[in-house]
Amino acid sequence: MKASKEITTRFAITLLTLLLYAQAVEAHVHKGEAVSFLSGLKHPISGLDHVVAMIAVGLWGAQLGAPAIWVLPVAFPMVMAFGGMLGLLGVPLPGMEIGIAASAILLGAAVMMELRPPIALAATLVGFFAIFHGYAHGSELPPGESGLLYSLGFVMATGCLHAVGISIGLVHRWNWGQRWLRVAGAAITLAGIFFMWKVFA
């Protein structure tokens, strides 16, 4: 025990030394590279309409169980990125904001009513809405960023939002959890109605 304590203390001192060791300063990073990953990471969580829809996908996946619980988070980023590519290329997509608001309404309703369509239909519905979300992100990407780092941050943040939804959705195994998930679905639908009202207001 004494020996292991001593080893731990020595290890801590070495670690502290390495951490405090004076490193060379790399002050001149390329333009945009230092912030690109973080700004990509921040982009999907900067709009409530995107956040609620992504979480709804996770909640619905958790309600549906396997294989939807993993098919949706695997498929969504790729379809969303396809939408993002359309946005980057400037391909016109009418009704983008309506599509985003409708995604919150319908995905929220699916969670609220605990709908259980065939997996192909659920994936198609989620993929359809993913195009609108991706397009919105793609058309808003700021110039002067590192494309790769921004894209990585952006996709990872979206994936993490799904993971949050799935993690919350795991309460579905309990009766009280099922009721609260339905309440959460209703709240998402209401938020979607608010976003739709804002589109037409």
Place this chain on the structure above:
Amino acid sequence: MTRSSRHRLAITFAAALLFLLLPLRAEAHLPTIGLGPVYDGIFHLLLSPEDLIPVIALALFAGQRGTGSSRRVLWILPVAWFAGGLTGMFIATPRASALTCLSFLLVGGLIAANAKLSLPLTTALAAILGFFHGCLNGSGINRFNDGAYFLLGLALSVFVVVALFTSFVIPLRRQWTLIVVRVAGSWVAASGLLMLGWALR
């Protein structure tokens, strides 16, 4: 803790403190002084996500396919990278960012789909991917006399990265851990799609 071990710890602590107080010159401009060709090659991979991510992705894919594919990729990828780099040093290769995106898309898509690629096809994929990325790297270093050492460092770090990630994926057995690998693949593919849009913009 005995008196002698306390004494030894005090000496270690004092040595660490002296080491920290040692004045060092701030070398802020590493791009101009470099770290030597081998270390430059090693750090090039670790600091270039456009090269690092395809290597990690291919390692994840090889890990999904098992020990045989992993062993093959472990040796083929660094060798192909080195060969491609040497080739690239002598031929003018354009900076094909759209083609780089395709490697993200292809390998990420294969991971997400958990594609059952045969061993010869996986080997061919590693050879083509390594040669292509090596060529791009090589064309950027043809002005330097010690390019081969740079490529050696690069190939060594490719070897280490592949070894680390394949050994991480191969023992995975639980369903959710395998899904996490597939989700990571979908993120790589999604980033590739976004980068493609960025490149064609």
